[in-house]
Amino acid sequence: MGDIGSLPLGLYHPEMIRAVLFDFGGVITTSPFDAFAAYEQANGHPEGIIRTINSTNPDTNAWSKLERSDVDHAGFAELFGAEARALGHDIDGNDVLGLLGGEVRPAMAEVVKRCAARLITACLTNNFNAADGERSGTDPADDHRAAEVRRVMAMFDEVIESRKVGVRKPEPRFYQLACEKLAIEPDEAVFLDDLGINLKPARAMGMTTIKVTSAEQAITDLEEVVGFALT
Numbered sequence: 001m002g003d004i005g006s007l008p009l010g011l012y013h014p015e016m017i018r019a020v021l022f023d024f025g026g027v028i029t030t031s032p033f034d035a036f037a038a039y040e041q042a043n044g045h046p047e048g049i050i051r052t053i054n055s056t057n058p059d060t061n062a063w064s065k066l067e068r069s070d071v072d073h074a075g076f077a078e079l080f081g082a083e084a085r086a087l088g089h090d091i092d093g094n095d096v097l098g099l100l101g102g103e104v105r106p107a108m109a110e111v112v113k114r115c116a117a118r119l120i121t122a123c124l125t126n127n128f129n130a131a132d133g134e135r136s137g138t139d140p141a142d143d144h145r146a147a148e149v150r151r152v153m154a155m156f157d158e159v160i161e162s163r164k165v166g167v168r169k170p171e172p173r174f175y176q177l178a179c180e181k182l183a184i185e186p187d188e189a190v191f192l193d194d195l196g197i198n199l200k201p202a203r204a205m206g207m208t209t210i211k212v213t214s215a216e217q218a219i220t221d222l223e224e225v226v227g228f229a230l231t
Contacts, residue, residue: 017208017226018188019120021178022112023169024127026194027212028152029102039099045089050096053083058197062093067126067162073097076128104148107215111222111230112155118228120182122158124175124191126168158182169198175205190225192218 025032036050054063062079065071071079077093084091115121153159158181162168165177179186186206193199199209208225212218219230 015227016188017119017190019122019182019184019190020115020222020226021122021124021189021191021202021207022108022156023191023193023195023198023212024123024125025100025102027192027218028108028112028123029104029149031194032100032102035099035102036096039095043091045091049084049087049089050091053080053087053089053091056083056087064168066128067168068166069128069163073128101142101145103145104152105215107219107231109148109152111219112152114228114230115222115226116155116157119226120184121156122160122178122182123153123156124160124169124178124193126162128163169193169195170201172201172205175202175207179205190222192222 022028033051037047039045040047040049054061058064062071062076062083065079066073066076073094076097080093080096081091084093112121158178160174160178160181162174165174167173167177169175175186175191179189182189186202187208189202190208190210191199191202192210192212193202194212196211199211203209210218210221210225223230
């Protein structure tokens with residue numbers, strides 16, 4: 001059983017839940033952290049250094065500015081490089097941007113489909129490009145991923161993107177906007193994210209929260225909350 005917050009295990013009342021809110025990267029898609037780790041190992045960087053840079057001054061750093069559309073890709077690369085150098089490392093911000101295109105998890109796409117058939121659904125994503133880093137070009141793999149992302153995004157009733165609304169998780173206003181757009185109260189929602197820092201304010205508002213460590217765990221935990229099969 002994963003980390004479910006807001007109600008004790010076994011005391012869920014599915015009739016209370018009207019909406020399921022999903023993070024995208026690391027929930028619907030494979031985690032970018034795996035790509036970060038592989039890049040660090042291949043380039044001789046300390047394990048976890050990219051995540052360390054991204055979590056240093058999290059409200060004002062390059063990462064947060066990119067996700068709020070305060071800077072473009074070039075601006076991010078310049079700021080991220082400076083932040084890396086301040087910690088004694090030489091990491092190209094453009095390389096980091098290239099690590100963000102995770103693959104859609106088929107099992108989680110099915111979960112979204114089944115939830116959308118019975119409940120209100122939304123995607124709550126910190127991003128900087130259309131459809132959370134969607135790419136297309138000469139590589140058929142990129143085109144396939146882009147098509148899969150579009151297919152999943154089309155299932156949601158709402159997609160709340162940091163780049164469009166100018167705030168980002170874990171800022172409380174981000175979750176308030178989601179509730180307003182969906183016309184729900186926080187205690188009527190369950191929210192799935194792979195980062196505890198993003199779950200904490202949602203839980204404080206009254207949402208049921210699920211920390212995602214794997215697709216299998218997320219599905220098991222969400223089935224308990226919503227009360228119907230997701231596979």
